Amino acid sequence: MSNTKHLLIVAHNPSPNTQKLVEATLRGARHEDIEGVSVKYIPPLQAVADDVLWADAIILGTTENFGYMSGALKDFFDRIYYPCLERTEAMPYAAYIRAGLDGTGTKIAIGKITTGLKWKPVQEPMILHGEYRSEFEQQCEELGMLLAASLESGII
Ligand SMILES: Cc1cc2nc3c(=O)[nH]c(=O)nc-3n(C[C@H](O)[C@H](O)[C@H](O)COP(=O)(O)O)c2cc1C
Numbered sequence: 118m119s120n121t122k123h124l125l126i127v128a129h130n131p132s133p134n135t136q137k138l139v140e141a142t143l144r145g146a147r148h149e150d151i152e153g154v155s156v157k158y159i160p161p162l163q164a165v166a167d168d169v170l171w172a173d174a175i176i177l178g179t180t181e182n183f184g185y186m187s188g189a190l191k192d193f194f195d196r197i198y199y200p201c202l203e204r205t206e207a208m209p210y211a212a213y214i215r216a217g218l219d220g221t222g223t224k225i226a227i228g229k230i231t232t233g234l235k236w237k238p239v240q241e242p243m244i245l246h247g248e249y250r251s252e253f254e255q256q257c258e259e260l261g262m263l264l265a266a267s268l269e270s271g272i273i
Contacts, residue, residue, distance in 0.1 A: 124268055125157050125159065125168055128177065134253075140254075172205075177211070211263070214244045
């Protein structure tokens with residue numbers, strides 16, 4: 118039986134900056150020193166419940182729009198919630214939120230839904246707000262690496 122662990126990244130990237138964020142997350146998750154972790158990136162509108170059931174850990178990425186997560190990520194949750202409820206309890210997850218100014222509404226909303234699913238936060242959702250800075254990419258890269266390395270070592 119394979120010991121490969123599965124890391125799923127579901128991230129909405131509607132702009133060049135958010136595209137860089139998902140690429141950085143993937144770069145970290147696929148770091149050459151990390152072995153035995155298979156990483157899959159799927160945009161939220163294409164991700165389905167079976168993808169979540171495949172995963173041993175999940176990274177969520179979203180923009181903040183009108184004080185809430187992107188409609189795309191919300192649609193993902195709407196579709197996977199009941200099929201995954203009671204089948205993904207204690208799923209380790211992390212999230213990054215790209216917001217122009219705030220990000221709090223999105224953080225609260227993700228917290229409520231993942232609490233309903235009984236998922237387990239690896240760390241507080243990361244809010245990347247204000248004018249875009251390249252250090253956001255470094256933060257995302259570290260987040261990807263953290264989850265993949267934690268899966269590899271069995272911490273999560
Ligand atoms: C329709 C729309 C609504 C937005 N609403 C919010 C918001 O409520 N709070 C916030 O902090 N940023 C808001 N933003 C800014 C986006 O979060 C930001 O533009 C997005 O994350 C992309 O980042 P980028 O400009 O660095 O590519 C909004 C942007 C759009 C297009």
